[in-house]
Amino acid sequence: MKEEEKEQTQITRLDFLKTLWFGLGGLVTIELGGLTVAYLQPHVTEGEFGSIITAGNVDDFPPGSVTHIPNGRFYLSRLQDGGFLALYQRCTHLGCNVPWDQNLGKFVCPCHNSQFTQDGDVLNPPAPRPLDLFPITIENGVIKVNTSKPISRDKINSTDVVYA
Amino acid sequence: MDKETPSPTKSSFITRFWKALGPPTLPTDDRGRMRMVVDNIVLHLHPTKIPESTLRWSYTWGLGGLATLLVLILGLTGTFLELNYTPRPEQAYLDILALKTNVWFGDFLRNLHHWSANLLIVVVVLHLWRVFFTAAYRDQRANNWIIGIFMLLLVLGENFTGYLLPWDQLAYWAITVGTGILSYLPIIGAPISQTLLGGPEVSAATLLNFYSLHISFIPIAILALMSLHFWRIRKDGGLTISKREDPAYNTNIKRVTTIPYLVRRELIWALIWMGILLFWAALVPAPLEGIANPEISPNPAKAPWYFLGIQELLLHLHPLIGGIIVPILVVVFLLLLPFYDADSDNVGIYFRSLRGRYLSLIAVGTSLIITTIWLVADEFFLNWNTWLPTWPSLVSEGIIPLALILLGLLILDELVKKWFKANLEERILFFFVFLFSSLVVLTVVGIFFRGPSMSLIWPWQATIH
Ligand code: HEM
Numbered sequence: 001m002k003e004e005e006k007e008q009t010q011i012t013r014l015d016f017l018k019t020l021w022f023g024l025g026g027l028v029t030i031e032l033g034g035l036t037v038a039y040l041q042p043h044v045t046e047g048e049f050g051s052i053i054t055a056g057n058v059d060d061f062p063p064g065s066v067t068h069i070p071n072g073r074f075y076l077s078r079l080q081d082g083g084f085l086a087l088y089q090r091c092t093h094l095g096c097n098v099p100w101d102q103n104l105g106k107f108v109c110p111c112h113n114s115q116f117t118q119d120g121d122v123l124n125p126p127a128p129r130p131l132d133l134f135p136i137t138i139e140n141g142v143i144k145v146n147t148s149k150p151i152s153r154d155k156i157n158s159t160d161v162v163y164a
Numbered sequence: 165m166d167k168e169t170p171s172p173t174k175s176s177f178i179t180r181f182w183k184a185l186g187p188p189t190l191p192t193d194d195r196g197r198m199r200m201v202v203d204n205i206v207l208h209l210h211p212t213k214i215p216e217s218t219l220r221w222s223y224t225w226g227l228g229g230l231a232t233l234l235v236l237i238l239g240l241t242g243t244f245l246e247l248n249y250t251p252r253p254e255q256a257y258l259d260i261l262a263l264k265t266n267v268w269f270g271d272f273l274r275n276l277h278h279w280s281a282n283l284l285i286v287v288v289v290l291h292l293w294r295v296f297f298t299a300a301y302r303d304q305r306a307n308n309w310i311i312g313i314f315m316l317l318l319v320l321g322e323n324f325t326g327y328l329l330p331w332d333q334l335a336y337w338a339i340t341v342g343t344g345i346l347s348y349l350p351i352i353g354a355p356i357s358q359t360l361l362g363g364p365e366v367s368a369a370t371l372l373n374f375y376s377l378h379i380s381f382i383p384i385a386i387l388a389l390m391s392l393h394f395w396r397i398r399k400d401g402g403l404t405i406s407k408r409e410d411p412a413y414n415t416n417i418k419r420v421t422t423i424p425y426l427v428r429r430e431l432i433w434a435l436i437w438m439g440i441l442l443f444w445a446a447l448v449p450a451p452l453e454g455i456a457n458p459e460i461s462p463n464p465a466k467a468p469w470y471f472l473g474i475q476e477l478l479l480h481l482h483p484l485i486g487g488i489i490v491p492i493l494v495v496v497f498l499l500l501l502p503f504y505d506a507d508s509d510n511v512g513i514y515f516r517s518l519r520g521r522y523l524s525l526i527a528v529g530t531s532l533i534i535t536t537i538w539l540v541a542d543e544f545f546l547n548w549n550t551w552l553p554t555w556p557s558l559v560s561e562g563i564i565p566l567a568l569i570l571l572g573l574l575i576l577d578e579l580v581k582k583w584f585k586a587n588l589e590e591r592i593l594f595f596f597v598f599l600f601s602s603l604v605v606l607t608v609v610g611i612f613f614r615g616p617s618m619s620l621i622w623p624w625q626a627t628i629h
């Protein structure tokens with residue numbers, strides 16, 4: 001082997017090792033970063049809220065009524081035409097609980113005065129979108145609500161409503 | 165001294181023991197004093213000698229020192245509070261009640277922690293103003309300016325995490341509303357909020373997270389940055405010196421020894437403030453409302469007072485704009501300041517010049533008027549949502565008003581240039597003052613002029629809890 005060539009191979013070997021070390025260092029950083037992120041993930045415990053809640057029988061809720069289901073953190077709203085909506089009680093503005101005002105016939109958020117209709121539509125901002133929904137299934141007249149994941153929507157839609 | 169043989173009868177065992185443990189005898193000559201500064205672990209944060217002009221109280225207003233004192237008090241009182249506090253929803257509130265009623269001086273300790281924390285925010289912001297107004301952030305001092313801004317953010321974070329710990333109604337809903345802003349951050353907002361809260365809502369996991377942040381992560385970061393801050397001050401050759409006061413800049417400055425001139429002032433200043441804080445904590449109880457009830461939001465639900473400026477913005481602008489974009493713009497503006505405002509002729513002179521003082525006054529006045537008019541107009545007359553009903557609220561309530569505001573600021577800038585023949589430095593001064601005056605107006609309105617359902621009220625109409 002010529003002297004020059006030797007030098008060249010030496011340099012590339014050095015470069016190779018350098019790259020290897022940097023690569024390994026990067027890998028360790030990514031691994032530890034990933035571990036940290038994974039470690040910080042919330043641990044979901046199967047409990048009341050977040051599982052499937054039985055709200056009651058269809059006949060318990062007269063049309064035009066709004067009933068609070070505390071352990072599911074939602075309002076079961078029965079529209080005039082008999083359809084059901086499960087509205088998450090959390091304001092879509094910044095997360096306060098929105099109480100139903102029976103006298104005014106609407107939801108009024110105490111925090112920044114957002115207002116919602118019985119089907120969750122925005123009457124008054126600052127709330128940027130209607131109240132979130134939970135999926136409803138009705139079997140043999142029993143209403144079950146899956147509270148594991150609220151569905152956010154930009155506009156209300158007639159297909160949101162579930163009929164018995 | 166050497167010749168004298170120490171006889172055991174001359175000083176008793178107790179005297180010698182005390183001498184070995186007790187405070188060193190204070191040197192009386194300059195060399196000895198300088199040695200002592202170098203040899204002592206606390207004192208060595210100081211240089212051995214300092215320019216006399218930096219001692220002037222009305223130059224620093226003792227604000228950096230006071231901030232340091234408050235951080236130390238918070239660390240000490242916080243460590244003691246930990247002994248009587250459990251970060252669990254069913255216990256936390258009871259622990260605070262026990263502090264108030266069962267623990268000797270428990271209430272006093274909590275008050276001291278509470279009021280020092282609130283005072284710290286005011287002091288750090290005032291310190292930032294003093295640094296800006298004396299232009300003490302140019303060249304290599306830009307380092308310390310940036311470190312300072314991160315410390316300010318950490319102090320806000322420490323206050324915010326602490327706010328949840330008493331687990332009363334105030335705490336629960338302030339943190340709910342405060343973290344609710346995160347959900348507007350596209351893509352990363354939801355995961356960040358999930359991780360921070362440990363779930364979808366403020367819960368037991370949130371309390372534990374905030375507790376860990378409050379007693380270890382953030383204090384350690386603050387301590388590290390404080391060390392860096394002090395080290396940088398020494399590397400930058402001490403505090404800024406006004407050229408006006410020292411015409412022969414840096415060559416013929418009168419220097420005095422740190423002991424006693426600086427250390428004496430620091431100790432007196434610390435004593436005065438400890439006196440004030442002890443009285444304050446003894447006389448004014450920290451607020452505490454009923455135990456947190458995740459079912460019932462109080463009316464109105466307000467964020468902690470130092471975030472009410474942002475909350476006020478949220479009432480006028482879409483949350484993504486008011487709660488995230490505008491604060492980020494402000495922080496970026498602050499971070500970039502020293503690099504635009506780089507003329508180093510008038511360091512150490514308050515408001516840069518006499519003209520600067522007038523300009524600042526005008527900026528305060530303009531800001532008070534414009535901000536107030538905008539707030540009232542937006543509350544009663546501007547109704548983007550109904551004017552543009554088919555547009556998404558991010559555009560109608562966010563991007564359009566923000567664009568108009570930025571346009572207004574540009575026009576204002578042109579006017580300042582035209583009327584006052586202001587140069588870049590003076591325009592920056594004007595906008596700094598304008599910006600912070602607006603923040604003060606927004607905060608004051610948020611604290612005093614917002615009543616039930618966040619409607620505008622006069623302060624005397626507020627129901628007193
Ligand atoms: C810059 C430093 C700090 C700030 C701004 C700060 C701020 C606060 C605030 C605002 C509260 C709520 C007080 C209330 O209204 O009851 C609080 C509570 C608390 N802090 Fe800190 N804190 C700081 C440092 C620390 C440190 C270093 C520790 C412990 C190592 C600590 C431990 C606690 C504990 C245990 C509580 C709960 C007891 C209570 O609420 O009174 N804090 N803090």
Ligand code: HEM
Nearest residue numbers: 224227228229231232292300308309312313315316403404
């Ligand atoms: C916990 C927060 C802070 C502490 C404990 C602290 C402490 C100090 C102290 C003791 C001094 C020297 C004395 C004085 O100027 O009053 C100082 C100077 C300084 N601080 Fe801070 N500071 C804090 C936050 C900040 C912030 C928020 C900024 C700016 C964004 C900042 C920027 C500076 C600069 C640039 C200097 C040098 C001033 C000069 O050379 O004249 N600091 N700080």
Ligand code: FES
Nearest residue numbers: 091093094109112
């Ligand atoms: S949280 Fe309901 S209006 Fe703001």
